[in-house]
Amino acid sequence: MYPQKIKPFLYLGIFYLIISLVIRVIFFFHPITTASFSVFEVIKVLSIGFLNDAFVFVLASSILAIYFLFLSNSKYKKPYGYIILGILVLFFLYIWLVPNNIFKQYGGSISEVALTFVGIKALFFALMLFLPNQRIKIRNVLYFITLLLYVLLIIFNAVSEYFFYNEFGVRYNFIAVDYLIYTNEVIGNVMESYPVIPLFSAILIVTLAITWFIFKKTKNELLELPNFKQKMVLLGSFIVLSLISVWAVSSLMKIKSENVFADEIENNGLPKFYWAFTHNELDYFQFYSQIDQREAEKNFLSQFPEHTLKRTITAEQPELKKNVVLISIESLSADFMEHYGNTQKITPFLDSLANQSLMFTNLYATGNRTVRGLEALTLCIPPTAGESIIKRDDNKNKFTTGSVFKSKGYDVKFLYGGYSYFDNMSDFFGGNGYDIVDRNNFKPEEITFANVWGVADEDMARKAIQVMNSEAKSGKPFFNHWMTVSNHRPFTYPDGRIDIPGTAKSREGGVKYTDYSLRLFFEMAKKQDWYKNTVFVIIADHCASSAGKTELPMEKYRIPAMIFSEGYIQPQKFDKLMSQIDLMPTLFGLLNFSYQSKFLGQDVFKKEFQPKAYIATYQDLGFVKDGYMTIISPVKKVKQYSLTAEQSDLAPEFKYKYDEKLLKNNNEQLINETISAYQSTSYWLKTKQLNR
Template identity: 75%
Template sequence: MFLQKIKPFLYLGIFYLTISLALRLIFIFHPITTAEFSFVDIVEILMIGILNDSLVFILTCPFLALYFLFLSDSKYQKPYGHIILGLLAILFLYILVVPNNIFKQYGGSAAEIALAFIGLKIIFFSLMLFLPEKRIKIRNTLYFITVFLYVLLIVFNTVSEYFFYNEFGLRYNFIAVDYLIYTNEVIGNIMESYPVVPMFLAIFAVAAIFTVYIYRKTKVELLVLPNLKQKLILLISFCILVGISLVGLHFTTKIKSDNVFEEEIQANGLPKFYWAFTHNELDYFQFYPVINQQEAEKTFLSQYSTPTLKRNIQPDKPELKKNVVLISIESLSADFMEHYGNTQKITPFLDSLADHSLMFTNLYATGNRTVRGLEALTLCIPPTAGESIIKRENNKNKFTTGSVFKSKGYDVKFLYGGYSYFDNMKDFYEGNGYSIVDRDNFKPEEITFANVWGVADEDMAKKAIQTMNAEAKSGKPFFNHWMTVSNHRPFTYPNGKIDIPGDAKSREGGVKYTDYSLRKFFEMAKKQDWYSNTVFVIIADHCASSAGDTELPMDKYKIPAMIFSEGFIQPQKFTQTMSQIDVMPTLLGLLNFRYQSKFLGQDVFTKDFQPKAYVATYEDLGLIKDNYLTIISPVRKVKQYSLVQQKNNLSPEFNIYFDENPLKEKDQDKQLVNATISAYQSTSYWLKKNMLNR
C-alpha cells in the first residue's frame, strides 16, 4: 500500500534520472569537451552522476510530499471548511485593502503574486467545498498542474544546463547566479541569441507529453487518499531521506578529479548553483585573462610614487584631527541632480550644498549594489569578480578607512536605519573594528515611520545627531559612516514632508525625501558645537539602475560626490575622471594624514594621480581610462570601446559617450588591455593571499 502511494515520486524520479543521464552523455561527447575518456572513466562519471542526481531529486521531493500531506476530505466538512475559507478571504482582503501590508512593503510584484495565489486557492477551495460531487475531478486537475510544474522545471533546468555548458564548458557557477540577478540583460541576451518562441514551445510540449504519461500512471492514487498513519510514515520517510541526501551530497560534491571536464560532468548543476550562490565569488584565475603575476603587479603599482603595495603617506603639513561624517546615499544617480541636467528639482538641498563644496563631477561607482559602494568607500580597492567582499567569508581584519581613523584615536561607527545583518553589513563592519548603530538601537518612540528597509532617513538623521553629540562629549574625534535607506523601493516615507505623497511609491519621491532628510540633518548639525570642526563627505553608493545596451553602460555608473566643511573646504569642481575608491584617500589627503596605506585608490590632488575609473557587474570588469572603456569577462573575453566627451546642454559638466560597437581586436589599445588585466588580477591575487589585511 505504501509503495502505491509513492508511485508519483517513483515516476518523476525515473524521469529526472533518465533526462539527467541523457544530458550527461551529451556533455561527454560535446565538442566543447576536449578531454578524452576511457570506457572505465565514462562508467565512473555516469555512476557518480546518477548518485548525485538521486540525492538532488530526493531534496526536491518534500514539496510534492507536502502536497500529498495536505490532501484531505475532512477539511471540507462543517465547520472546518467554512472556517478555512473565511481565513483565506480575510488574508485576501488584508493584502488587497491594507496599504502597507507586509507584501506591499517588499515592493515589486510581491503583493500581486500573493493576491493571485490566495485568489486561486479561494476559487478551488470554494469549488471543492460547495461542489463535493466535482471534488475528485477538481483534485485531479490540481494534481495534473502540480505534476506538470515539476516536469516543466526538470525539462527547463535540463535545457538551461545544456546552454550554460555549451557556452562555458561548466555546470552552473556564480555566472548562473548573476543571470538571476540581471534578469533584464539576460532575457534580452537570450531573446537576441536563440529562437526563443520555438524553444519554449518545444519545452512545454515535451513537459506536457511526459506529464500526461505520469498522470495517467498515477492518478488512481488520488481515489483513496492517504490516512493519518500513512501521512506520518510518508513524512518521517522523507525527513530521513532528506537527511541522508544532505550528508551524501556533502561527500559527493567533494569528489575531485585532475580532469576539470570529468569533475563538471559527473556533478549535478543544482548543488553547484547553491554553492556559487552562498560563496559569492568567481575565481579570477580560472575565468579571466591573466598575465605574469609579477608583470601585473609592476604595471598596476607603477601609478604610485612608491610602486609598492604598502606605501608611506607623508604630507608636508600637520595633521588635522577633524570629525568626519561619510554619508553614502542609496541609489542616487548623478542625473537626479540639477548639476547634471535634471529639471525636476528633486534634490534642492544637495544642489545648494554642491555649490559650497568640493564637487567631483566625473566620478563613477564601482558597481550597482549597495555592498559594492560600501566596499569601495571602506576598502578603497577595485571590485573583484563575483559578490562584494562584504558578503564573503574572508571579510574581516582588512585595511579600511575605519582602521586608519581608529589608528588616529577616532571613535569609528557605521550607522544604518535598517537591520545591519542585511547583506552581511553587521558582520563585515564589526569584523573590521566599527561599532554599529542600526534599527536595533532605536526606541519605539524614536521611530515616526519605517518600512521593510528601515526607519525613515529623517529618524536616522536625528539618531545620527544624538550619536555624534555623545561622541563629541567623550573628547575623541569621530568618524561615522551613515548609509541612508529611504531612496529604495518601495519608496515610502511619511506624508506631509515634501510635495510628493509618501504613499505614491515613486523613485522621485524617494530621492526628494532623502534630500529633505539631509537638509534636516544639516540644520540640526549646525547647532552643535562639533559642527565647525567636521568634514562631511556625501556620495551615492550606486546608481538607481544598471540596465543598458552594453555590458557596462557608463551613464548608469556616474554618481554625485562632494566634500563639504565650512571654512575648511573651498568650493570648486574636480572634473577629471575618477573612481569611487579615490574619494576616501583624497579626504585623508585633505586632512594631511600620515599613515601606511594599502588603499588602491588615489588622492586625486597628488601629482601621481592618473584619471581613471573602475566599473563592474558580478562578472564584467571594466576600466575607464584615456578615452577608452576596456572590459574583461569570463572565458577570457576582452572588449574595448572608444569614448567621446560631449558637453551636456543642460549642465556645465561633461558627459561621456561611447561607440556601442566594440573595437576589433587589432584596433584595441593593448597597453590599456594590459592595464585592465593588471588591476583586476593584482587585486584578486592580493585578496586571495590576505595581503590587503591590516
C-alpha cells in the same frame, strides 16, 4: 500506454512554454530594453529561448516524474501497507521528539519543513490504507494539489521574472539569490511596493483555472497505474532526457552575443538563478585572462611613487584632527541632481550644498549594489569578480578607512537605519573594528516612520546627531559612516515633509525625501559645537539603475560626490575622471594624514594621479582610461569600447552620455592594465595581503 502516461507532462510543458514565450515577448517591448533587434536576432532569440525553456522543463518535471513513479496500489496490501505506515509514523516522531535529529543539525527551518512533509505523507498514506474505497478520490486530490503547485510555480516564477527584469533589466542573478536569503526585507518590500492583494488574487484565480483544466484532461491516467516494468522504461527514458537537458542548458548558457539584452531575453531565469546561487564568488584565476603575476603587480603599482603595495604616505603640512562624517546615499544617480542637468528640482539641498563644496563631477561607482559602494569607500580597492567582499566569509581584519582613523585615535562607527545583519554589513563592519548603530539601537519613541528597509532617514539623522554629540563629549575626534535607506523601493516616507506624498511610492519622491532629511541633519549639525571642526563627505553608493545597451553602460555608473567643511574646504569642481575608491585617499590627503597605506585608490590632488575608473557587475570587470573602456569577463573574454562623450544642452559642463563603440582592434596596453589591476587585487585578497 506510454503516450497516455506522458499527457500530464505534455499539458504542463505546453503551458510552461506559452508562459515563457509571453514573458520573452514582453521583455522585447519593455521600456528598459533599449536595444534594437533585427528580424534574424528576434528569430535567434526566440529559437534559443524555446530550447532553453524545453530543456529546463524536462529538469523541472523531475518531481512530477518521481510522483508518478511511486504511484501504486500494491504498497497498501498487507503487511506492506502497515510496515510503511509504521516507518512513516516513527520517522515523524523522530523528527518531532529527538532534539538533535539530522534535520535540526542543518539549522534554519529545515526540521519544521521535514516534519510537515512527513506528517502530511503519513496522514494521506493512512487514509488510503484504511479507506480503500476512497483511494481514487484521495489520489485525485493529491494529484490536483501536485498540479496546482506546478502551475502556481510556473506563474509565480513568470511574474517574479517580470518584476526582476523591470527593476534590473536582467534575468535572475546574485541579487535574486540575496532576495531569497533576506526574505523578510524582500517580502516586506513587495508588500509595500505593489498591489499585492489584487496581484495575488489574479495569480490564484488563473492558477486554479489552469490546474482544473489540466486535471480534467489528465486525471483518467491515474485509473490504470503502470506496472514495475513500465515504470522502469519510463524512468530510464526520463534519466536519459534529463542528462541531455543538463548538457544542453549548460551549453546554451554559454552562447553570447554583442547585444546584452538579447542574451538576457533568450536565457531562462531558473538556470541563471541556480548558477548565481552556486557561484557567489568567482575565482579570478580560473575564469579570467591572466598575465605573469609579477608583471601584473609591477604594472599596477607603477601608479604609486613607491611602486609597492604597502606605502608610507607622508603629509607636508600638520595633521588635522577634524571629525569626519561620511554619508553614503542610497541609489543616488548623478542625473537626479540639477548640477547634472535634472530639471525636476528633487535635490534642492544637495545642489545648494554642492555649490559650497569640493565637488567631484566625473566620479564613477564601482558597482550596482550597496555592498559594492560600501566596499569601495571602506576598502578603497577595485571590485572583484563574484560577490562583494562584505558578503564573503573572509571579510574581517582588512585594511580599511576605519582602521586609518582608529590609528589616529578616532571613534569609528557605522550608522544604518535598518537591521545591519542585512547584506552582512554587521559582520563586515563589526569584524573590522567599527561600532555599529542600527535599528536595534532605536527606542520606539525615536521612530516616526519605518518601512521594511529601516527607519526613515530623518529619524536616522536625529539619531546621528545624538550619537555625534555623545562622541564629542569624549574629547576624541570621530568618524561616522552613515548609510541612508529611504531612497529605495517602495519609496515610502512620512507625509507632509515634501510636495510628493509618501503614498505615491515614486523614485522622485524617495530622492527628494532623502534630500529633505539631509537638510534636516545639516540644520541640526550647525547648532552643535563640533560642527565647525567637521568634514562632511557625501557620495552615492551606486546609481538607481545599471541597465543599458552594453555590459557596463558608462553613464549608469556616474554618481555625485562632494566634500564640505564650512570655513575649511573651498568650493571648487574637480572634473577629471576618477573612481569611487579614490575618494577616501583624497580626503586623507586633505586632512594631511601621514599613514601606512594599502589602499589601491589614489589621492586625486597628487601629481602622480592617473584619471581612471573601475566599474563592474558580478562578472564583467571594467576599466576606463584614456577614452577607452576595457571589459574582462569569464571565460577569459576581453572586449574594448571607445568612449565618445556626448554633451547635453541642459548642462554641457557636466551631463554626459557615452557612445560606446566596440573595437575590432584593441589597445593591448590598456588590456594589460585592466588585467593587471583586477588580477593583482584578486591575488592580494586571496593571499591576505590587504589585511591589516
